[in-house]
Amino acid sequence: NAGVTQTPKFRVLKTGQSMTLLCAQDMNHEYMYWYRQDPGMGLRLIHYSVGEGTTAKGEVPDGYNVSRLKKQNFLLGLESAAPSQTSVYFCATHRAGQPQHFGDGTRLSIL
Amino acid sequence: GNSVTQMEGPVTLSEEAFLTINCTYTATGYPSLFWYVQYPGEGLQLLLKATKADDKGSNKGFEATYRKETTSFHLEKGSVQVSDSAVYFCAPPRGSGGSNYKLTFGKGTLLTVNP
Numbered sequence: 001n002a003g004v005t006q007t008p009k010f011r012v013l014k015t016g017q018s019m020t021l022l023c024a025q026d027m028n029h030e031y032m033y034w035y036r037q038d039p040g041m042g043l044r045l046i047h048y049s050v051g052e053g054t055t056a057k058g059e060v061p062d063g064y065n066v067s068r069l070k071k072q073n074f075l076l077g078l079e080s081a082a083p084s085q086t087s088v089y090f091c092a093t094h095r096a097g098q099p100q101h102f103g104d105g106t107r108l109s110i111l
Numbered sequence: 112g113n114s115v116t117q118m119e120g121p122v123t124l125s126e127e128a129f130l131t132i133n134c135t136y137t138a139t140g141y142p143s144l145f146w147y148v149q150y151p152g153e154g155l156q157l158l159l160k161a162t163k164a165d166d167k168g169s170n171k172g173f174e175a176t177y178r179k180e181t182t183s184f185h186l187e188k189g190s191v192q193v194s195d196s197a198v199y200f201c202a203p204p205r206g207s208g209g210s211n212y213k214l215t216f217g218k219g220t221l222l223t224v225n226p
Contacts, residue, residue, distance in 0.1 A: 035216070042218030043155070043200070059215050090154055097162075099145045100202070102154035 003027070006091050006103035013081045013110045021076040021106050023091030029101070031094050032074040033058075034066060036087040037105075043090070049074055081110045113138045113214060117201045121221040124191055132186040132220045134175075134201035142204040144168075144177050144184045149198045149219065158186075158199070171195075191224045198222070 005024045013019060023032065033048040045058030052071040063085060065077045074093075078085060086109050092100040118133040136144065143162045147155040159168035161177035161184065168175050173188045186199060198221050203214035 040218070043216035045213065045215040048213065056213065058213055092155075097143055097205075099143075099157040099160055100147075100155070102147075102156065104154050 004091055004093055004101050004103040006089075006106050008106060009104065010107045011109070013078075013108065015081060015083060015110060017081050017110075018077070018079055019081065020078075021089055021091075021108075023074045023076070023093075023103060025072055025074075025091075025093045025101070027093065027095075027101065028071070029093040029095050030071075031096070032068065033092045033100070034064070034074065034076045035090045035092065036060065036085075037090060038087050046076065046089075083110050086110045113142070113204045115201050115203045115217070117217060118220055119218060121223060123223045123225065126193055126224055126226050127190045128224075130186070130188040130191045130195075130222065132199055132201075132222070134184045134186065135182050136184060136201075136204055137182065138204040141179070144175075144204060145202040146173070146175055146184070146186050147200040147202060147216075149200065151197070155200060155216075191222070193224045193226050196222055196224045 007022045034046040035043045037043050044060050047066040049055045049068040055066045067075045089106045091103040094100040115136045145160045146158040148158040149155045159170040161168040164179035166177045175184050175186045198219040200216050200219040
């Protein structure tokens with residue numbers, strides 16, 4: 001089934017480790033987003049991209065980097081993981097004027 | 112810029128009760144409006160949409176009407192079921208212009224339906 005695929009689905013890291021979350025879409029959508037969801041905080045935007053080769057900061061970008069080298073992939077990197085980054089991460093994509101399609105999420109725990 | 116104000120929950124109802132979750136928006140022009148639903152342990156999925164003023168979006172018994180005069184897009188269901196228990200998000204309107212893509216979703220409204 002076509003859509004938005006996030007890898008990995010689960011991960012446990014130690015403080016200070018680095019990792020990359022991958023979001024892949026096969027719908028040829030221009031716009032891609034990374035959100036984090038925490039209890040009581042709702043869904044907050046980390047970074048987003050309006051097209052291949054472009055990225056921009058969202059509401060909570062600190063501690064994260066992103067890249068959109070290929071249109072279909074949007075990578076979220078944690079350079080030095082901190083316990084405050086324990087969260088559920090969601091990727092979303094869409095075309096202009098159309099609804100967003102979300103991935104199933106990545107559950108990340110940082111010890 | 113564009114934004115939404117959504118009724119905060121939690122909302123607890125008995126099965127077959129009537130549901131309303133309020134959502135008002137500010138937007139430049141007339142962008143499409145969307146409601147999303149998130150079931151426990153899952154990502155968000157589109158529930159319904161309306162693409163222009165006076166449009167009524169509907170799905171799974173839920174309805175929302177795009178009301179330009181009151182800038183509202185309230186979600187309603189006449190008779191909720193236990194399976195409707197989820198978090199509901201009114202999406203901020205997105206349109207042309209880079210700043211409108213920086214919009215975030217907010218907390219949503221947690222609905223719990225008891226048998």
